[in-house]
Amino acid sequence: MTEIKPHGSHFGSFDAVVEGGRLVAARPFARDPFPGSLLQSIPDAVHSAARIDRPYVRAGWLKGGRRGSARGGDAFVPVSWDQAIRLVAEETARVRGEHGPASILGGSYGWSSAGRYHHARTQLHRFLGLGGGFTAQVTNYSYGAGMTLMPHILGTNEVIQGPVTDWVSIRDNAKLMLCFGGLPLKNGLITSGGSGAHEYVPLMKAAAEAGVRFVNISPFRGDTAEFMGAEWVPIRPNSDAAMVFAMAHVILEAGREDRDFLARCAVGFDRFSDYVLGRADGTPKTPEWAEALTDVPAATIRRLALEAAGAPTMLTATWSIQRAEHGEQPWWALVALAAMLGGIGRPGQGIAFGYGSMNGIGTPRLEVPSVGGVPVKNPCGAYIPVSRITELLERPGEILQYNGRNLLLPDIRMIWWAGGNPFHHHQDLGRLLRGWNRADTVVVSEPWWTAVARHADIVLPATTTLERNDIGSSSRDRFVRAMHQAIAPIGQARNDVDIFADIADALGYRAAYTEQRDEMAWLQHLYGLWRRACAGQGIEVPDFTTFWEAGHVELPAPETPYVQFAEFRADPEANPLNTPSGKVEIHSETIASFGYEEAPGHAVWREPREWLGSELAQRYPLHMLSFQPFTRLHGQLDVGRVAAANRVGGREPIHMHADDAAARGLNDGEVVRVFNDRGVIAAGLRVTDAIRPGVVAMATGAWWNPARPGATDAPCLHGNANVLTQDVPTSRLGQGSAAQSCLVQIERWPGELPPITVHAPPPVTEAP
Ligand SMILES: Nc1nc2c(c(=O)[nH]1)N[C@H]1C(S)=C(S)[C@@H](COP(=O)(O)OP(=O)(O)OC[C@H]3O[C@@H](n4cnc5c(=O)[nH]c(N)nc54)[C@H](O)[C@@H]3O)O[C@H]1N2
Ligand SMILES: Nc1nc2c(c(=O)[nH]1)N[C@H]1C(S)=C(S)[C@@H](COP(=O)(O)OP(=O)(O)OC[C@H]3O[C@@H](n4cnc5c(=O)[nH]c(N)nc54)[C@H](O)[C@@H]3O)O[C@H]1N2
Ligand SMILES: [Mo]
Numbered sequence: 001m002t003e004i005k006p007h008g009s010h011f012g013s014f015d016a017v018v019e020g021g022r023l024v025a026a027r028p029f030a031r032d033p034f035p036g037s038l039l040q041s042i043p044d045a046v047h048s049a050a051r052i053d054r055p056y057v058r059a060g061w062l063k064g065g066r067r068g069s070a071r072g073g074d075a076f077v078p079v080s081w082d083q084a085i086r087l088v089a090e091e092t093a094r095v096r097g098e099h100g101p102a103s104i105l106g107g108s109y110g111w112s113s114a115g116r117y118h119h120a121r122t123q124l125h126r127f128l129g130l131g132g133g134f135t136a137q138v139t140n141y142s143y144g145a146g147m148t149l150m151p152h153i154l155g156t157n158e159v160i161q162g163p164v165t166d167w168v169s170i171r172d173n174a175k176l177m178l179c180f181g182g183l184p185l186k187n188g189l190i191t192s193g194g195s196g197a198h199e200y201v202p203l204m205k206a207a208a209e210a211g212v213r214f215v216n217i218s219p220f221r222g223d224t225a226e227f228m229g230a231e232w233v234p235i236r237p238n239s240d241a242a243m244v245f246a247m248a249h250v251i252l253e254a255g256r257e258d259r260d261f262l263a264r265c266a267v268g269f270d271r272f273s274d275y276v277l278g279r280a281d282g283t284p285k286t287p288e289w290a291e292a293l294t295d296v297p298a299a300t301i302r303r304l305a306l307e308a309a310g311a312p313t314m315l316t317a318t319w320s321i322q323r324a325e326h327g328e329q330p331w332w333a334l335v336a337l338a339a340m341l342g343g344i345g346r347p348g349q350g351i352a353f354g355y356g357s358m359n360g361i362g363t364p365r366l367e368v369p370s371v372g373g374v375p376v377k378n379p380c381g382a383y384i385p386v387s388r389i390t391e392l393l394e395r396p397g398e399i400l401q402y403n404g405r406n407l408l409l410p411d412i413r414m415i416w417w418a419g420g421n422p423f424h425h426h427q428d429l430g431r432l433l434r435g436w437n438r439a440d441t442v443v444v445s446e447p448w449w450t451a452v453a454r455h456a457d458i459v460l461p462a463t464t465t466l467e468r469n470d471i472g473s474s475s476r477d478r479f480v481r482a483m484h485q486a487i488a489p490i491g492q493a494r495n496d497v498d499i500f501a502d503i504a505d506a507l508g509y510r511a512a513y514t515e516q517r518d519e520m521a522w523l524q525h526l527y528g529l530w531r532r533a534c535a536g537q538g539i540e541v542p543d544f545t546t547f548w549e550a551g552h553v554e555l556p557a558p559e560t561p562y563v564q565f566a567e568f569r570a571d572p573e574a575n576p577l578n579t580p581s582g583k584v585e586i587h588s589e590t591i592a593s594f595g596y597e598e599a600p601g602h603a604v605w606r607e608p609r610e611w612l613g614s615e616l617a618q619r620y621p622l623h624m625l626s627f628q629p630f631t632r633l634h635g636q637l638d639v640g641r642v643a644a645a646n647r648v649g650g651r652e653p654i655h656m657h658a659d660d661a662a663a664r665g666l667n668d669g670e671v672v673r674v675f676n677d678r679g680v681i682a683a684g685l686r687v688t689d690a691i692r693p694g695v696v697a698m699a700t701g702a703w704w705n706p707a708r709p710g711a712t713d714a715p716c717l718h719g720n721a722n723v724l725t726q727d728v729p730t731s732r733l734g735q736g737s738a739a740q741s742c743l744v745q746i747e748r749w750p751g752e753l754p755p756i757t758v759h760a761p762p763p764v765t766e767a768p
Contacts (some may be wrong), residue, residue: 006551008472008481009115010164010633011038015487022047023466031479031554036189038633041640045464046490050448050759052461053491055084066440067413068592072433072455073710075765081492084087085499088458089506091441095164095414096132102382102410104128105439107137109386110420111634113481114194115470117522120419120445120462121495122373127500128416128563130512133380135410140386141425143319144735145327146353148385153335153585155578158564160319160722161271162476164352166364167203178304179230180221180319180330181242182216188601193370194472196479196552199363200481204228212314215304217243217296220655220697221690223318224355233304234692237623238318238324238611238741239294243301244288244333245605248276251304251340256343265572266339268587272602285605291577293605293613294691308341315341315351320627324740325608325720327408327730332603336586344584345569352564353530359464364558368537371473371480371530371531374522375555385735386610389426390727392437400670401732402593413440417660418462418496423451423704427739428678428727429720430712445496449761450635451704461493468495469519471527480530480541480553481618493517503525505689523548591733599733608741610726612694620676620743622660623685626721629699638703639759650682650756652702652719655686656746657693664747672748672749673715674698679723680715682749696746700739705758718756 003018004027026042028035040457056076060069060427079087086088095103097756106128106709112120128134138145146155158164158686170177170241188200205227209215214230215225219237251257252273271280287298287305294301308315315338322331333353343349354361380533384392385402392400396411415436426432429451436442436455444456447464467489472481489495497519503514526649527544534541541553567575576582580590592601610616631643646653649671656666666672668687671681683698691697698721706717717721724744730736 003486004397005484005486006481007466007483007486008114009042010111010192010194010199011042011637012036012041012189013194013196013472013479013481014039015723018486021487022401029196032197034201037188037642038637040640041637044640045637046466046487048448049640050761051490052446052449052459052493054451054461056459056764057084057087057136057494061441062767067438067735068138069437069441070710071437071457072706075763077765077767081494084458084460085506088319088443088687089503092131092503093416095440098145099411099413101133101380102135103413104134105392105412105415105562106134107384107386107419108417109137109141109422109425111192112419113465114472115465116193116371116373116473117519118468118470118495118497119466121374122376123496123500125378127504127513129376129378130504130509131507133378135380135412136378136383137386137389138383139736141323141737143322143353144385144387145730145736146181146322146331148734148736149328149332151578152591153332157315159351160353162361163365163562163564164362165348165350165564166312167207167362167564168364169563170212170314170348170362171207172561173312174212174314174336176213176215176307176313177608178217178308178313178315179224179356180217180316181321181336181356182218182220183214183228184223184318184627185225187628188359189359189630190633191474191477192475193474194481195359195474195477196481197477200359203363208359208581219692219695229630233296233300236293236612237695238297238608240330241326241333241603242285242290242293243607244295244330244337245276245285246287246301247305247308248340248723249285250287250302251309252276254306254309256306257340261342261344262339265344266439266584266586267581268585268602269339271587272336275397275602277605312346312349313341313343314349315356317353317538319354319357320740322730323737325610325728325730325738326598326606327736327738328599328734329606335584336603339584339586345563345565347561347563349690352567353597358476360474363476364561365476365478366539366555366558368534368539368555369530370475371471371526373526379520383407384409387426387737388424388694388729388735390428390432390435393438395516400735402735403733403760404590415439415442417452418445418637420449421452421635423455424701424722425726427722427725427737429722431727432712433712437692447493448639449758451758454709454762457632458500461494462491462499463495467493471523475756477555478555480547482548482551482554504754528762558635592631595731596732599731610741610743616743620745621694622746623694624674624721624724624742624744625695625697625740626700626725626742627697631699632701635701635703638701648686651682651684652700653686654683654696654697655688655691656696656717657691658689659693660696661685661687666746671753671759672746673749674724674744674746676724676744678726679713681719681721681723682715682717682753683719696744703758705756707754709762719760722766
């Protein structure tokens with residue numbers, strides 16, 4: 001018998017096709033114009049051999065191995081659920097009692113699943129918060145530097161997260177769109193919370209067909225689709241700010257800046273222009289100056305600057321540009337350039353970030369909130385900017401400077417993760433593991449034996465979304481999706497909420513945690529709150545039962561295109577920005593007052609430590625970009641067929657220019673050794689002319705497979721880029737991840753290469 005159930009995921013909405021209790025297919029939602037391929041991997045992942053079948057405890061931990069013991073190498077001991085719950089409850093009570101709530105790192109960064117109620121990270125926060133609190137993680141890996149900067153200079157993060165000036169407005173009004181980092185189609189496969197419809201492809205196509213000219217300023221030609229007909233400007237990584245300053249220089253020399261906009265709507269332009277013209281530091285930021293840094297010919301920079309000054313232009317950058325050392329600077333420079341061009345607040349012009357970073361940025365949609373998750377309060381005030389996790393573990397009791405504040409780093413005794421994978425997302429994994437091993441106890445709930453589960457002490461098997469009921473919803477998508485349970489839990493897997501409820505019970509606060517609602521009662525409650533919020537905005541949506549039976553709600557599309565900052569531009573006195581001056585801060589007194597040399601009061605050029613212009617490039621002459629995978633969502637779906645079909649020699653592919661391959665005597669399809677002072681990984685070589693020489697690129701997300709499990713310096717046999725990436729912050733201002741600032745060398749893999757092992761469970765043993 002075949003059953004069909006509506007369902008959703010970050011990778012797209014689908015109909016779950018179930019036969020004999022197994023998910024056999026994930027059929028694209030009928031309303032999705034561009035469902036993408038990732039859905040094909042869902043059945044593989046749900047029924048993968050890498051599912052965690054029952055609770056486990058690390059053998060060494062059971063023998064008393066706490067602070068300082070090596071993780072990732074021991075076998076796991078199977079335990080009952082009762083035993084697991086008791087061990088976790090006792091250890092939580094001990095750590096809270098002896099060391100206080102801040103000694104529990106519960107930030108648990110990660111994407112979890114699309115369903116809003118069962119969202120594991122939110123549920124963990126609720127559970128830990130009600131129990132006294134935890135050390136939290138603020139900002140994100142996606143645009144952590146940018147989201148710290150933008151409130152200072154534009155008064156909002158909507159310029160990153162949306163709503164931004166939409167594609168219809170761009171189509172109808174722009175003539176030129178300069179895309180730093182391009183508009184990679186692969187990134188639009190994803191929407192956090194689930195996409196009902198991937199509308200970005202038809203929207204982009206329509207803009208190209210309407211005559212908008214696109215320029216892909218990126219080391220990788222593949223960052224714009226063929227159908228965009230884009231000009232490719234193969235810039236050096238981490239040098240975008242220099243190109244933007246030079247464009248500003250050209251515009252100033254030609255007297256083409258929009259004096260009216262600058263006078264009415266911006267502050268600090270004079271200081272910026274002094275810097276660009278070299279009055280401040282003796283270095284005019286000419287196109288020739290920038291050519292030496294960016295490898296973009298001065299003539300190209302001049303031409304693009306004058307073209308932008310002469311036609312309605314939209315500026316954009318991907319989020320990746322700021323995921324680099326000094327990543328705040330290219331974004332701030334672009335805001336300054338947009339102010340000089342004067343298009344901010346005009347239809348189809350101005351600036352916004354991320355049109356190429358995720359489905360839904362720029363999709364026309366009414367501004368109603370998404371269905372919310374469970375409420376969370378954290379009575380403990382301790383936090384770190386998310387990507388400073390290794391520093392947190394390395395230097396307890398010390399100060400971390402961040403955005404004008406001095407944060408005291410707590411002494412972490414217990415690490416708890418649900419719905420994220422730091423051994424996917426963080427940089428310099430060997431160093432992370434050395435810090436991680438300082439904790440007394442690590443608790444992880446996961447459906448799969450991912451690297452974070454393998455490096456835990458207590459492993460709690462979680463269900464996937466297919467094994468429970470939920471609601472998928474995103475503020476960037478017009479569809480709210482019912483996610484019906486399609487199959488029974490696999491093995492002994494349990495829902496995160498039920499696990500937390502039982503631990504809360506052992507600790508005496510079950511009722512506070514559950515509010516005495518079961519799954520369906522919570523779904524009705526959360527939906528009801530959302531329905532009321534919609535009604536408040538004059539939008540009628542059906543009641544819960546109707547929604548649940550229909551499988552989705554579709555919100556109406558807006559009648560007029562959205563233009564960000566339009567009211568501000570029309571009357572900046574009446575509609576000021578939420579900045580100290582109420583205007584665009586090309587110079588920020590606030591940021592200047594922090595006194596950070598690397599991030600002063602306006603955008604500046606600062607050389608990263610690791611890039612093609614640094615001395616280290618003599619030993620490691622290739623700049624390695626680690627971009628988002630078109631075959632996965634981060635580490636999720638790595639066990640699926642789409643990722644498998646893309647491996648080269650069984651390893652994650654790395655893209656290299658033909659000249660660089662020839663210079664090393666390397667051939668397409670062979671396995672190579674990618675290395676720097678931080679580590680070694682295996683990768684499958686893809687030789688191409690779509691990447692500029694001197695740059696190599698590989699996707700993130702291949703599950704970490706150290707050749708010696710538990711070692712912090714073993715080669716990764718699979719090709720996890722984060723073994724090699726650098727763990728430095730963007731700056732003290734943003735303290736964001738700087739994953740893109742990374743140099744490597746590449747040679748043929750010497751000798752035999754063992755197979756990857758991490759798609760199967762780790763060794764299991766009997767109780768000691
Ligand atoms: N080098 C480099 N590194 C990067 C980046 C880069 O560009 N370059 N990008 C960064 C970015 S932008 C991001 S957002 C991060 C992403 O980092 P993460 O969000 O940590 O990556 P995911 O693999 O999505 O991790 C989610 C985990 O949750 C688990 N999970 C899914 N559903 C459930 C559930 O219901 N319950 C529980 N308990 N677990 C569940 C999944 O199995 C998965 O292991 O990576 C960052 N890392
Ligand atoms: N399929 C798929 N889509 C995803 C995700 C996924 O895992 N899989 N993850 C989602 C998440 S969490 C996020 S945050 C977004 C991230 O969205 P982005 O950060 O925009 O994505 P990336 O793929 O890291 O980078 C986009 C492009 O930037 C270029 N680039 C890198 N460094 C530089 C530079 O210094 N200068 C210039 N000019 N270009 C550069 C690279 O060639 C790369 O292809 O993607 C989302 N979309
Ligand atoms: Mo992200």
